[in-house]
Amino acid sequence: MSEFFAMGGYAGYIWPAYGISALVLIGLTLESIAAYRRASRDVASLEAGVPVYSKKADPADPAEANAAP
């Protein structure tokens, strides 16, 4: 087992390469999922009439006046 992790003396090169590959690909996947969730939430709240960006509250717009905290 320790022989496996030693990688014939090249552990210091091989394991970082595998680790960084995993990190980049998992990171890319998580970022893509997060961006998708964010966008679906934005669509849902816009379709429900809630403004996505906090703009200056405009009393002329009833939807915005209601949504203001």
Add this chain to the structure above:
Amino acid sequence: MFKLNFELANPKRFMDLSAKLLPWIWVIAVGLLGTGLYMALFVAPPDYQQGETVRMMFIHVPAASMATMVYMFMAASSAVALIMKHPLADMAAKAAAPIGAGYTLLALITGSLWGKPMWGTWWVWDARLTSVLVLFFLYIGYMALWEAMEEPVKAAKAAAVLCLVGVVNIPVIKFSVEWWNTLHQPTSLAKMDGPAIHSSMLWPLAIMALAYGALFVALLLLRMRTEILKRRVRSLQLSRARAAVQAGAA
């Protein structure tokens, strides 16, 4: 009429189809990755010259070949976007860029970690390594251009032109190992007389390459779905702003 049909029907059809396909593509990608990693680390024998460092090949070669293939996909999508004005083509190119940049970064890093024990250096400014670094900067420049421009239609056009200009780099990468003297070895796979690599190493490599390809497809579809939702957000905001202005004027 033709154009109108595209714009109305296609993103909707894409959303339906990709929602059905995506779970399966994820299963395939994760399955291939698991199998490929197991074979790369436990089944494949050490190389008679390189010893255990040959295990670097199973993550370096797939990343490097995806780096150029994703760019060619982006270039093809950009060409379709410019010529046919297909709305999904812009989104496909834009969605592919961060994935291609990630694979290119991994090709550079794993190559560097492989180069140190085998060549005695982390980096050389030779044709292959430099042209791949240029590819990485092309991806970054492409993404920055999208971010820099507010209007999606203009950004798409500028980014597509940049992407197509950058295509000249692809044959330079491909043939750099034959045109110039370089530390990087020529390909052992895409040769006229068949791959010069034993099946005990070819199989793990092929499965890892397929896994990286499947992961690209999964991430591409997911990111394209996000792009479609973002454009929907944009158009909803525009129509709400317009309604607010009209209400104010009345």
